[in-house]
Amino acid sequence: MDGEITHVSNAHCSDDWSVATPFGVRRAKRVRAFHASLPAYRPTVLWRLDGLAAKLGVGALFVKDESTRFGLNAFKGLGGSYSVGRLLAQRAGVPESDLTFGRLLQDDVREIAKGLTIVTATDGNHGRGIAWTARELGASAVVYMPKGSSLERLENIRALGAQAEIVDMNYDDAVRLAAKHAEERGWVLVQDTAWEGYEDIPTWIMQGYTTLALEAVEQLGEEVPTHVFLQAGVGAMSGAVTAFIADRYRESRPVVVIVEPNAADCVYRTAAADDGELHTVGGDLDTIMAGLSCGEPCSIGWQMLSRFADCFVSVPDEIAERGMRVLARPVGEDALIVSGESGAVTTGFVVELMTNEALAGLRDAIGLGPDSKVLCVSTEGDTDHESYQRIVGGDC
Numbered sequence: 001m002d003g004e005i006t007h008v009s010n011a012h013c014s015d016d017w018s019v020a021t022p023f024g025v026r027r028a029k030r031v032r033a034f035h036a037s038l039p040a041y042r043p044t045v046l047w048r049l050d051g052l053a054a055k056l057g058v059g060a061l062f063v064k065d066e067s068t069r070f071g072l073n074a075f076k077g078l079g080g081s082y083s084v085g086r087l088l089a090q091r092a093g094v095p096e097s098d099l100t101f102g103r104l105l106q107d108d109v110r111e112i113a114k115g116l117t118i119v120t121a122t123d124g125n126h127g128r129g130i131a132w133t134a135r136e137l138g139a140s141a142v143v144y145m146p147k148g149s150s151l152e153r154l155e156n157i158r159a160l161g162a163q164a165e166i167v168d169m170n171y172d173d174a175v176r177l178a179a180k181h182a183e184e185r186g187w188v189l190v191q192d193t194a195w196e197g198y199e200d201i202p203t204w205i206m207q208g209y210t211t212l213a214l215e216a217v218e219q220l221g222e223e224v225p226t227h228v229f230l231q232a233g234v235g236a237m238s239g240a241v242t243a244f245i246a247d248r249y250r251e252s253r254p255v256v257v258i259v260e261p262n263a264a265d266c267v268y269r270t271a272a273a274d275d276g277e278l279h280t281v282g283g284d285l286d287t288i289m290a291g292l293s294c295g296e297p298c299s300i301g302w303q304m305l306s307r308f309a310d311c312f313v314s315v316p317d318e319i320a321e322r323g324m325r326v327l328a329r330p331v332g333e334d335a336l337i338v339s340g341e342s343g344a345v346t347t348g349f350v351v352e353l354m355t356n357e358a359l360a361g362l363r364d365a366i367g368l369g370p371d372s373k374v375l376c377v378s379t380e381g382d383t384d385h386e387s388y389q390r391i392v393g394g395d396c
Contacts, residue, residue, distance in 0.1 A: 003262040003316025005352070007362055008272045014307040017250055022203065023240045023304065024247030028210035030096075031082055035211050037100040038081065038136075040070045044212065046219040051331030053374075056354040060223065060373040063327070063347060064216045065337055067381025072128050074291070074343075074380035075212055075237070076192075080129030082208030083190055083201050084137060088113055104137055113138040117187040121145070121174035123233075123290040124153030124383055125342075126192055131162035142187065144178050146171040150290065150384040170285050172296045193234040193298040202300055206240035213244040216375065225254045225375040227368055229346035232258050232267040232301075233294040237379070238309070239301030246308040254375070255366050257311045259349050261287035265314035266297045267305060272312070278302060288317045288387070291342030291380060311366055315349055317341075321391050323348025327378065328392040340388060343378040350374055 021027070035041050045065045053061040066075035089099050092109045103109065116139040120130050127143035134141035141162035145154060149166045157164040167174055175191055179198075182189040194202035228245060230238040235258075242256050260268050263286050269279040281295035305312075323344030327337040339347070353363050363369070382388035 002318065005313065005315050005319070005359065006268070007311055007313045008268065009311050009365065010271060010306070010309055011274070012306060013310060015251075016307070017247055019307055020243035020247040020304065023207060023210050023243035025214070025244065027207055028214040028244055031207050032211045032214050034082055034085060034099050034101070035078065037102060038070070039101070042068070043215045043219070044068050046216055047335045047337060049331070049334045051334040052326065055331050056351060057370055058354065058368065058372045058374055059370060061350070062220065062225070062373070062375045063337055064212060064375070064377045065339075066212060066343070066377065066379050067338055070132065072125070072132055073383050074125035074128065075209065075377070076125040077129035077132055078211050079192055079205035079208035079236070080126065080133045080190065083204035084118065084130070084133045084139070086204045087188065087190070087201065088116070088137065110138050116140065117142060117185070118190050119143075119178045119182050119187040120190050121171065121178045122157075123149060123171060123293055124156070125291050125380055127157045127162070127164065128153070128160065130190055131157045131160035131164070135161045142181070144174045146174045146293070148284070148286070150387070152384050152386065153290070156383070170283070171294050172280070192236040193294070193296065194300045196299075199300060202236065202298060206236050206300060209237045209240040210244045212377065213241045216377075217248055220375070223373060224249065224252060226372045227255045227257065227366065228375045229257045229259060229350055230377060231292055231342060231345050231379060232260050232305070233264070233292040233342075234296065234298040235267045235301030235305055236298045239298065239304035241377070242308045243304040253308070255311070256309045257313060257366065258305060258309050259313045259315060259346050261289045261292050261320070261345070262314050262316050263287040264289075264293045264295055266295050267302065268312045268314040270297055270302060271306070289320050289342045289345060290384070291340075292345070311362075313349065315345065319348040319352055320345040321348070322351060324388065324391050326351055337378055338381045338388070339378040340380040340383050341391070343380040346376040347378070350376065
């Protein structure tokens with residue numbers, strides 16, 4: 001295995017559930033009401049993989065499959081649609097209580113949308129969600145992608161009517177380019193990371209992600225997960241979902257484990273440093289997990305993770321590849337799940353935890369065993385089809 005698995009526990013978990021309120025159940029229900037007003041909205045499937053759970057020796061394994069979300073093959077349209085909806089509503093003086101897709105299509109809001117150019121940086125999925133939202137609401141979109149981005153992901157964004165290009169810089173520098181052009185050209189930056197003075201839109205994006213968490217707990221019903229594994233890029237989705245889980249389950253909160261690639265493990269490094277500062281990763285951020293190839297944490301995401309996530313893990317790319325293959329080759333009556341590199345890394349890590357005796361100490365520390373009920377989120381499908389076919393064609 002190239003690279004290594006490293007982990008750090010969070011010694012500062014909080015029971016101040018009020019901190020999670022911006023991403024809690026009440027907020028999530030309002031956000032989901034907006035998403036439900038979109039014609040393309042359907043809850044995504046929560047698969048129960050009993051065959052794989054038995055093989056691994058855990059009580060239950062659930063995977064939330066985001067590959068069908070809005071026809072975009074990834075979850076990111078949730079944050080893009082809600083944030084742009086909030087932005088347009090705010091500019092048109094529409095109260096949040098009246099925010100629906102139908103209201104955004106009325107003439108007063110459409111006039112504002114016509115003059116709006118949204119700019120963002122993306123490894124693929126976020127930009128596709130922004131391009132789709134802009135098209136649906138009548139705005140324009142400009143999307144910058146970092147060097148090494150998949151041409152398939154680029155063309156998927158262009159097919160939705162956005163102006164998109166791959167630039168000769170890493171993800172975080174592409175974000176800075178988008179912010180610079182927004183300021184110079186009168187565009188609006190819609191980015192799923194935050195910094196001082198840029199917090200409202202990232203908060204709305206993160207709130208958009210709570211729809212998937214609300215769906216998941218409703219689909220679980222009386223089943224209460226003991227462990228939730230979430231992937232982090234900048235930490236926006238994982239921060240929002242972790243906060244939602246804290247608000248929903250409180251004293252019975254499951255153990256939350258955050259997983260990142262070795263080459264872009266900014267959240268893990270921030271947790272490991274434990275000095276109150278955000279820590280970054282520079283360079284090319286070279287990982288197959290394109291959606292997680294981010295070197296600078298989202299400050300709002302970290303606020304939630306630092307309080308409510310229990311463990312932070314940095315893993316090599318092979319863990320994502322293993323997860324892709326496991327989900328593509330179901331055990332017994334389990335469903336076949338098409339999961340891309342970023343989507344499958346959490347399942348891959350659960351498999352590694354339960355089969356690699358070198359990780360027995362971590363397994364015991366987080367209490368993962370025969371009675372555990374595990375929840376993972378497959379955040380994307382085969383967004384780079386060629387890469388997916390190459391990886392799942394190998395041995396598990």
